[in-house]
Amino acid sequence: MPTQRLFFAISLPDDLQQQLVRWRAENFAEEAGRPVAAANMHITLAFLGEVSSETSQRLQTLASRIVQPGFDVDLDDAGHWPRPGVVWLGCQRPPRGLLQLASLLRAQAARHGCVQSPQPFHPHVTLLRHAYQPVALPPRGFHWRFRVAHFSLYASEFAKGRTRYRALASWPLQA
Numbered sequence: 001m002p003t004q005r006l007f008f009a010i011s012l013p014d015d016l017q018q019q020l021v022r023w024r025a026e027n028f029a030e031e032a033g034r035p036v037a038a039a040n041m042h043i044t045l046a047f048l049g050e051v052s053s054e055t056s057q058r059l060q061t062l063a064s065r066i067v068q069p070g071f072d073v074d075l076d077d078a079g080h081w082p083r084p085g086v087v088w089l090g091c092q093r094p095p096r097g098l099l100q101l102a103s104l105l106r107a108q109a110a111r112h113g114c115v116q117s118p119q120p121f122h123p124h125v126t127l128l129r130h131a132y133q134p135v136a137l138p139p140r141g142f143h144w145r146f147r148v149a150h151f152s153l154y155a156s157e158f159a160k161g162r163t164r165y166r167a168l169a170s171w172p173l174q175a
């Protein structure tokens, strides 16, 4: 049975992706890690792993029934997880709407056999991968805000040596 590697996520506006690429180049040494492509910058809400089309369809039906207001995300925090080798941007105080949406999607995923990480959910945008050595982080004081008016289901696809995230479906949040 064919499967796809899927995850629910919030996309970042294109102009914010470009701003973050510039800021990353100015604030991190080249050897710090492998930069994530601008178009791949996002905040994962629920990681599903390899799922069948049947499970994907069921989870999409449930996602389409979610009624929740939109929210603002403030990216004003950064950190380094040396074990997975990830340098990230996140929120000092994640908005309640983001946590609620992720919690609901993660619970629905778990009920459909998509094992969820036992670690607490920590919303973030991955900036660098393969960052296994200590990394000097920029001092706090940076801040980007963006409005989240929809969320999406993405397929993670690997071709020609590159990972690409393709949006399969999106659902609006209330104005």
Ligand code: 2AM
Pocket (backbone or CB within 6 Å): 007, 043, 044, 046, 047, 086, 117, 125, 126, 156
């Ligand atoms: P990361 O950026 O912190 O690695 C596609 O791989 C997306 O799913 C990425 O945002 C990635 O998070 C996330 N992801 C991959 N494996 C995961 C897992 N086991 N648990 C939670 N999120 C995961």
